[in-house]
Amino acid sequence: xxxxxxxxxxxxxxxxxxxxxxxxxxxxxxxxxxxxxxxxxxxxxxxxxxxxxxxxxxxxxxxxxxxxxxxxxxxxxxxxxxxxxxxxxxxxxxxxxxxxxxxxxxxxxxxxxxxxxxxxxxxxxxxxxxxxxxxxxxxxxxxxxxxxxxxxxxxxxxxxxxxxxxxxxxxxxxxxxxxxxxxxxxxxxxxxxxxxxxxxxxxxxxxxxxxxxxxxxxxxxxxxxxxxxxxxxxxxxxxxxxxxxxxxxxxxxxxxxxxxxxxxxxxxxxxxxxxxxxxxxxxxxxxxxxxxxxxxxxxxxxxxxxxxxxxxxxxxxxxxxxxxxxxxxxxxxxxxxxxxxxxxxxxxxxxxxxxxxxxxxxxxxxxxxxxxxxxxxxxxxxxxxxxxxxxxxxxxxxxxxxxxxxxxxxxxxxxxxxxxxxxxxxxxxxxxxxxxxxxxxxxxxxxxxxxxxxxxxxxxxxxxxxxxxxxxxxxxxxxxxxxxxxxxxxxxxxxxxxxxxxxxxxxxxxxxxxxxxxxxxxxxxxxxxxxxxxxxxxxxxxxxxxxxxxxxxxxxxxxxxxxxxxxxxxxxxxxxxxxxxxxxxxxxxxxxxxxxxxxxxxxxxxxxxxxxxxxxxxxxxxxxxxxxxxxxxxxxxxxxxxxxxxxxxxxxxxxxxxxxxxxxxxxxxxxxxxxxxxxxxxxxxxxxxxxxxxxxxxxxxxxxxxxxxxxxxxxxxxxxxxxxxxxxxxxxxxxxxxxxxxxxxxxxxxxxxxxxxxxxxxxxxxxxxxxxxxxxxxxxxxxxxxx
Numbered sequence: 001x002x003x004x005x006x007x008x009x010x011x012x013x014x015x016x017x018x019x020x021x022x023x024x025x026x027x028x029x030x031x032x033x034x035x036x037x038x039x040x041x042x043x044x045x046x047x048x049x050x051x052x053x054x055x056x057x058x059x060x061x062x063x064x065x066x067x068x069x070x071x072x073x074x075x076x077x078x079x080x081x082x083x084x085x086x087x088x089x090x091x092x093x094x095x096x097x098x099x100x101x102x103x104x105x106x107x108x109x110x111x112x113x114x115x116x117x118x119x120x121x122x123x124x125x126x127x128x129x130x131x132x133x134x135x136x137x138x139x140x141x142x143x144x145x146x147x148x149x150x151x152x153x154x155x156x157x158x159x160x161x162x163x164x165x166x167x168x169x170x171x172x173x174x175x176x177x178x179x180x181x182x183x184x185x186x187x188x189x190x191x192x193x194x195x196x197x198x199x200x201x202x203x204x205x206x207x208x209x210x211x212x213x214x215x216x217x218x219x220x221x222x223x224x225x226x227x228x229x230x231x232x233x234x235x236x237x238x239x240x241x242x243x244x245x246x247x248x249x250x251x252x253x254x255x256x257x258x259x260x261x262x263x264x265x266x267x268x269x270x271x272x273x274x275x276x277x278x279x280x281x282x283x284x285x286x287x288x289x290x291x292x293x294x295x296x297x298x299x300x301x302x303x304x305x306x307x308x309x310x311x312x313x314x315x316x317x318x319x320x321x322x323x324x325x326x327x328x329x330x331x332x333x334x335x336x337x338x339x340x341x342x343x344x345x346x347x348x349x350x351x352x353x354x355x356x357x358x359x360x361x362x363x364x365x366x367x368x369x370x371x372x373x374x375x376x377x378x379x380x381x382x383x384x385x386x387x388x389x390x391x392x393x394x395x396x397x398x399x400x401x402x403x404x405x406x407x408x409x410x411x412x413x414x415x416x417x418x419x420x421x422x423x424x425x426x427x428x429x430x431x432x433x434x435x436x437x438x439x440x441x442x443x444x445x446x447x448x449x450x451x452x453x454x455x456x457x458x459x460x461x462x463x464x465x466x467x468x469x470x471x472x473x474x475x476x477x478x479x480x481x482x483x484x485x486x487x488x489x490x491x492x493x494x495x496x497x498x499x500x501x502x503x504x505x506x507x508x509x510x511x512x513x514x515x516x517x518x519x520x521x522x523x524x525x526x527x528x529x530x531x532x533x534x535x536x537x538x539x540x541x542x543x544x545x546x547x548x549x550x551x552x553x554x555x556x557x558x559x560x561x562x563x564x565x566x567x568x569x570x571x572x573x574x575x576x577x578x579x580x581x582x583x584x585x586x587x588x589x590x591x592x593x594x595x596x597x598x599x600x601x602x603x604x605x606x607x608x609x610x611x612x613x614x615x616x617x618x619x620x621x622x623x624x625x626x627x628x629x630x631x632x633x634x635x636x637x638x639x640x641x642x643x644x645x646x647x648x649x650x651x652x653x654x655x656x657x658x659x660x661x662x663x664x665x666x667x668x669x670x671x672x673x674x675x676x677x678x679x680x681x682x683x684x685x686x687x688x689x690x691x692x693x694x695x696x697x698x699x700x701x702x703x704x705x706x707x708x709x710x711x712x713x714x715x716x717x718x719x720x721x722x723x724x725x726x727x728x729x730x731x732x733x734x735x736x737x738x739x740x741x742x743x744x745x746x747x748x749x750x751x752x753x754x755x756x757x758x759x760x761x762x763x764x765x766x767x768x769x770x771x772x773x774x775x776x777x778x779x780x781x782x783x784x785x786x787x
Contacts, residue, residue, distance in 0.1 A: 130218025310377035392483035450510035470521035503633035588644030620659035631661030
């Protein structure tokens with residue numbers, strides 16, 4: 001059954017776009033939500049095996065937590081010893097107040113860790129651990145005492161730092177060379193944060209423990225105790241950390257804070273933005289000098305009653321200049337290389353590892369600074385505008401929503417005196433909820449590093465719309481610390497129940513979250529490329545590695561603002577996606593050696609390559625992001641089947657399809673070759689040649705290696721190269737430079753053989769850690785061959 005093609009439209013947008021002529025995708029059998037699918041398919045044996053992995057994670061987390069507590073306790077003994085001398089640094093009372101109950105917490109968790117470790121090491125499905133968690137939960141009274149003293153401890157530590165420079169110096173500690181400086185206040189919050197983490201972990205453990213297991217009632221009891229304790233302290237801790245008293249007894253609360261990039265006279269500046277119940281404050285984190293604690297410098301503030309969101313017509317600033325993609329890609333490569341070095345040096349925890357971590361921190365900070373390009377503009381009542389750069393439309397809409405909602409409660413403008421502003425800025429140190437820039441270097445040891453590989457997503461349908469709209473969806477995933485727009489459905493016209501049924505293949509680079517935004521299409525388009533379409537709903541789901549590791553499709557529903565969007569997802573880890581599987585059907589073209597195909601066709605270049613290139617050159621040369629933007633997966637598979645079957649109507653099929661699907665088919669053909677175009681044999685030579693420092697020698701080596709390729713490989717490469725040159729000539733329109741094209745084709749045309757690639761056993765480990773793919777090799781080959 002064919003869909004009503006008239007219901008669809010293909011719209012040319014300056015933003016990322018993906019669309020196709022409507023093709024039905026058969027929905028996988030419905031099996032409920034993501035969680036229910038997992039629970040229904042996991043048998044008892046698999047659930048018990050998951051218990052071991054959850055407990056292994058708990059052990060790693062406990063080890064990290066004990067390190068935090070030990071760092072907090074490190075200065076306590078010398079401080080106590082000095083307190084009995086004629087020149088005490090702190091009084092015994094001050095020491096007792098600051099370190100109240102910390103030794104007891106350390107002892108409790110040390111006993112827990114020592115008890116759990118041997119049980120996990122001697123693991124069997126009958127192993128019991130519930131008694132350890134029940135005992136740990138029963139000792140939460142120590143945490144109650146710690147929480148009750150928390151505010152006094154922080155205030156005492158701050159006063160002592162201000163009064164005694166020696167104490168201020170020793171109150172800054174560095175954990176294992178990670179270059180993350182944690183103040184005493186941050187360390188003191190660790191136990192409070194630990195209760196929340198432990199409760200979440202108990203949820204996970206209980207989920208993978210069969211109800212018939214002896215541990216089940218013990219874990220339920222521990223979870224009940226932890227939840228009751230957590231609910232009691234949340235009411236006390238949250239206001240304490242996120243509010244301050246202003247004049248007339250009013251309570252100013254912190255609603256949200258985040259590190260953002262501000263555009264100041266054309267320069268990008270890293271800021272910490274604080275949204276309070278009555279104002280928006282932009283601050284700069286000062287460098288720590290002379291033993292001083294963390295401090296902020298206020299750059300500007302706007303009362304919420306005065307905040308307006310600027311449009312391009314109202315703003316006198318020029319459109320946001322974008323950093324060339326090759327610079328961003330080069331930085332990502334550099335970051336991956338540093339991570340690779342860190343993995344190799346982890347055995348040696350000396351100065352080399354410290355330098356690498358510092359270098360990684362610098363590179364990730366720079367990437368975070370240069371990558372955002374989406375403008376978020378606010379202005380005050382006098383029309384003074386401020387521009388932030390963010391990478392996600394989801395994030396921008398979140399800020400707008402929370403500000404607009406709070407503005408309903410703010411009716412008056414006001415001004416702060418210098419003293420009030422200073423007090424507010426100083427309070428940000430205590431009130432902040434985001435303590436570190438979102439870098440991988442700042443992640444806890446027990447935090448997930450995300451998924452690496454490919455996520456196939458089918459966007460099925462949407463329900464809950466109250467009026468007919470022209471609706472489409474976009475998908476975002478996090479990568480290298482920020483979110484990136486990865487896919488866009490076609491626009492479904494004039495309906496309350498759109499049925500897209502479109503599949504996309506999304507590359508994941510340490511991703512943990514999938515975001516979905518639903519837009520209502522409007523006719524206007526901004527001059528600066530900013531999307532003017534109205535966001536109807538937005539939602540997100542966590543990408544849970546255990547539930548996505550299976551080969552089956554996982555069905556889920558994202559509910560948002562009364563609208564529900566049905567999705568199906570399937571994850572393929574990077575090591576499996578890179579495996580080249582020769583075709584069993586030698587009469588086809590996919591998975592068949594290029595020499596065999598050209599010999600059978602009596603051609604110099606495979607017909608599939610020539611036909612795809614011709615169609616792309618006919619109507620895709622000005623397509624934004626051609627070859628970078630994904631095509632709909634079902635269209636690509638349909639073309640693959642047609643080429644394999646030698647379908648005579650394949651040209652007609654291509655003429656009716658989105659050009660991105662044709663580009664995707666060509667990339668898939670090269671990716672599925674049983675041997676890459678540059679051959680396994682010559683891979684090492686190419687990588688060694690590209691490393692030559694002398695440019696003349698490098699050029700000569702590259703050209704000689706090209707001439708060493710088998711004739712079908714060489715002629716196919718030259719044919720493709722000629723095409724890519726013409727694509728790059730339209731860079732001003734399609735945004736695809738030589739470098740961008742090389743980035744897209746490089747991993748498929750030039751990569752090591754499977755025996756040399758050392759595929760990691762861990763499916764979430766970045767492939768860049770174990771496979772050295774020179775990202776600029778193909779780029780250099782293009783330059784050498786053309787010039």
